[in-house]
Amino acid sequence: MKLKKAERELVRQKYDGHCAYCGVLLGDRWHADHLEPVIRVVDERVAEHIDNHNLGNMMPACAPCNISKGRQTLEGWRDWIAGHVSSLNNYHPIYRMAKSYGLIAETGTPVVFYFEKVTP
Ligand SMILES: [Zn+2]
Structure with a gap:
Protein backbone atom coordinates (compact mmCIF):
# COMPACT_ATOMS: atom_id res chain seq x y z
CA MET A 1 0.00 0.00 0.00
CA THR A 73 -16.66 10.02 1.52
CA LEU A 74 -16.08 13.54 0.19
CA GLU A 75 -19.78 14.43 0.43
CA GLY A 76 -20.12 12.94 3.89
CA TRP A 77 -17.10 14.90 5.02
CA ARG A 78 -18.41 18.11 3.41
CA ASP A 79 -21.68 17.79 5.39
CA TRP A 80 -19.76 17.03 8.55
CA ILE A 81 -17.57 20.15 8.18
CA ALA A 82 -20.67 22.26 7.44
CA GLY A 83 -22.10 21.00 10.73
CA HIS A 84 -19.14 22.33 12.73
CA VAL A 85 -20.85 25.71 13.15
CA SER A 86 -23.87 24.19 14.87
CA SER A 87 -21.53 22.07 17.02
CA LEU A 88 -19.79 25.27 18.10
CA ASN A 89 -23.15 26.85 18.92
CA ASN A 90 -24.34 23.79 20.83
CA TYR A 91 -21.26 22.85 22.78
CA HIS A 92 -18.88 25.79 23.09
CA PRO A 93 -19.89 28.58 25.50
CA ILE A 94 -16.77 30.59 24.60
CA TYR A 95 -17.81 30.53 20.95
CA ARG A 96 -21.36 31.62 21.84
CA MET A 97 -20.03 34.45 23.98
CA ALA A 98 -17.65 35.67 21.28
CA LYS A 99 -20.59 35.54 18.86
CA SER A 100 -22.88 37.51 21.19
CA TYR A 101 -20.25 40.25 21.36
CA GLY A 102 -20.13 40.46 17.59
CA LEU A 103 -16.67 38.97 17.26
CA ILE A 104 -17.83 36.15 15.02
CA ALA A 105 -19.99 36.37 11.93
CA GLU A 106 -21.41 33.14 10.57
CA THR A 107 -21.50 33.32 6.81
CA GLY A 108 -23.36 30.16 5.82
CA THR A 109 -20.76 29.80 3.09
CA PRO A 110 -20.94 26.38 1.42
CA VAL A 111 -17.95 24.10 1.99
CA VAL A 112 -15.90 24.20 -1.21
CA PHE A 113 -12.65 22.28 -1.35
CA TYR A 114 -9.48 23.79 -2.81
CA PHE A 115 -9.29 21.30 -5.66
CA GLU A 116 -12.85 22.25 -6.68
CA LYS A 117 -11.81 25.90 -6.96
CA VAL A 118 -8.67 25.30 -8.99
CA THR A 119 -10.08 22.58 -11.25
CA PRO A 120 -12.52 23.99 -13.79
ZN1 LIG B 1 -5.87 20.73 4.51
Missing part, protein backbone atom coordinates in the same frame (compact mmCIF):
# COMPACT_ATOMS: atom_id res chain seq x y z
CA LYS A 2 2.99 2.31 0.38
CA LEU A 3 3.64 4.69 -2.51
CA LYS A 4 7.08 4.87 -4.08
CA LYS A 5 8.95 8.14 -3.54
CA ALA A 6 8.34 9.32 -7.12
CA GLU A 7 4.63 8.45 -6.90
CA ARG A 8 4.34 10.37 -3.65
CA GLU A 9 5.95 13.40 -5.27
CA LEU A 10 3.41 13.21 -8.13
CA VAL A 11 0.60 13.27 -5.58
CA ARG A 12 2.19 16.18 -3.71
CA GLN A 13 2.44 18.24 -6.91
CA LYS A 14 -1.15 17.54 -7.99
CA TYR A 15 -2.20 21.00 -6.75
CA ASP A 16 1.21 22.69 -6.83
CA GLY A 17 2.09 21.57 -3.34
CA HIS A 18 -1.18 22.65 -1.72
CA CYS A 19 -3.55 20.56 0.36
CA ALA A 20 -6.30 19.45 -2.04
CA TYR A 21 -8.95 20.21 0.55
CA CYS A 22 -8.16 23.37 2.56
CA GLY A 23 -5.48 24.75 0.22
CA VAL A 24 -2.69 25.24 2.78
CA LEU A 25 0.82 24.94 1.36
CA LEU A 26 2.09 21.53 2.44
CA GLY A 27 5.22 21.23 4.52
CA ASP A 28 7.39 18.19 5.02
CA ARG A 29 4.71 16.29 6.85
CA TRP A 30 1.71 15.68 4.65
CA HIS A 31 -0.56 12.75 3.88
CA ALA A 32 -1.48 10.99 0.66
CA ASP A 33 -5.24 10.72 1.10
CA HIS A 34 -7.63 8.40 -0.72
CA LEU A 35 -10.36 10.64 -2.17
CA GLU A 36 -12.67 7.63 -2.26
CA PRO A 37 -11.78 5.75 0.90
CA VAL A 38 -10.18 2.33 0.72
CA ILE A 39 -11.97 1.24 3.84
CA ARG A 40 -15.49 2.50 4.29
CA VAL A 41 -17.99 1.88 7.03
CA VAL A 42 -21.59 1.70 5.86
CA ASP A 43 -24.27 0.67 8.34
CA GLU A 44 -21.60 -0.69 10.65
CA ARG A 45 -20.34 -2.98 7.94
CA VAL A 46 -16.75 -2.52 6.91
CA ALA A 47 -16.22 -2.67 3.18
CA GLU A 48 -12.80 -2.72 1.60
CA HIS A 49 -12.35 -0.96 -1.70
CA ILE A 50 -8.79 -1.95 -2.45
CA ASP A 51 -9.27 -0.78 -6.07
CA ASN A 52 -9.39 2.77 -4.66
CA HIS A 53 -5.66 2.52 -3.97
CA ASN A 54 -4.44 4.08 -7.22
CA LEU A 55 -2.71 7.35 -8.05
CA GLY A 56 -5.80 8.85 -9.69
CA ASN A 57 -7.65 8.53 -6.39
CA MET A 58 -4.83 9.96 -4.28
CA MET A 59 -5.00 13.51 -2.99
CA PRO A 60 -2.31 15.53 -1.23
CA ALA A 61 -3.65 16.49 2.19
CA CYS A 62 -2.41 18.29 5.27
CA ALA A 63 -2.56 16.18 8.42
CA PRO A 64 -5.59 17.96 9.96
CA CYS A 65 -7.68 17.49 6.79
CA ASN A 66 -6.63 13.86 6.35
CA ILE A 67 -7.36 13.01 9.97
CA SER A 68 -10.68 14.89 9.91
CA LYS A 69 -11.81 13.18 6.69
CA GLY A 70 -10.86 9.72 7.93
CA ARG A 71 -13.01 7.09 6.24
CA GLN A 72 -15.71 9.48 5.12
